[in-house]
Amino acid sequence: MTGLPWDASYDGPAPWDVGRPQPAIVRVAAEGGFAGAVLDAGCGTGENALHVASLGLSVLGVDVAETALAIARQKADDRGIDAEFAAADALQLEQLGRRFDTVLDCGLFHTFDGDERARYVASLASVTDHGGTLHLLCFSDGGPDTGPHPVSQEELRTAFDVGTGWQVTAIEPDRVQTRFHDDGAPAWLATIKRI
Numbered sequence: 001m002t003g004l005p006w007d008a009s010y011d012g013p014a015p016w017d018v019g020r021p022q023p024a025i026v027r028v029a030a031e032g033g034f035a036g037a038v039l040d041a042g043c044g045t046g047e048n049a050l051h052v053a054s055l056g057l058s059v060l061g062v063d064v065a066e067t068a069l070a071i072a073r074q075k076a077d078d079r080g081i082d083a084e085f086a087a088a089d090a091l092q093l094e095q096l097g098r099r100f101d102t103v104l105d106c107g108l109f110h111t112f113d114g115d116e117r118a119r120y121v122a123s124l125a126s127v128t129d130h131g132g133t134l135h136l137l138c139f140s141d142g143g144p145d146t147g148p149h150p151v152s153q154e155e156l157r158t159a160f161d162v163g164t165g166w167q168v169t170a171i172e173p174d175r176v177q178t179r180f181h182d183d184g185a186p187a188w189l190a191t192i193k194r195i
């Protein structure tokens with residue numbers, strides 16, 4: 001998995017790069033959804049990771065796009081926020097040699113197809129402590145004017161079937177803000193436990 005195609009997305013403002021954390025993630029954080037060591041998988045330019053880090057949590061954001069990571073590091077410096085950003089393939093997270101209590105996926109799962117989804121789910125499991133939590137925000141098939149690669153609830157439940165070491169505890173309708181939706185696009189906010 002090379003980051004080059006994704007890097008190109010960051011030559012200008014990417015469609016998903018709204019310059020602030022996603023309201024759904026801000027809400028999860030305000031409700032105490034993040035604890036311990038936090039991983040943001042596919043962190044992009046880091047708005048969500050930086051928000052969680054600003055609350056005093058230890059956060060690592062990983063992405064394949066070096067351009068996005070450079071922007072994220074610059075934001076952390078400019079804002080005086082202590083957060084770590086590293087290049088890593090979310091399909092091979094075990095190579096990080098680290099473990100996490102809470103994982104965030106904001107817009108990454110829905111970019112993967114078939115085989116990649118199974119690899120991604122296993123990769124996430126390999127770095128998440130038992131009892132840990134994954135918060136996953138993705139475009140949903142639940143309304144008009146959704147984003148690319150919308151996902152159904154069934155696809156989420158199939159991907160994170162108990163046999164994979166995960167248990168879906170909630171899937172709620174939500175919104176993902178983009179640069180092309182005035183009021184965000186239809187999304188699912190899934191809460192998934194590592195068992």
Ligand SMILES: C[S@@+](CC[C@H](N)C(=O)[O-])C[C@H]1O[C@@H](n2cnc3c(N)ncnc32)[C@H](O)[C@@H]1O
Nearest residue numbers: 006016042043044063064065089090091106107
């Ligand atoms: C739709 S964007 C979302 C970015 C960010 N989470 C946000 O909300 O702004 C998906 C991100 O996943 C990254 N990505 C794609 N494939 C990846 C992989 N295999 N490993 C790590 N990051 C990946 C892309 O570079 C991109 O930054």
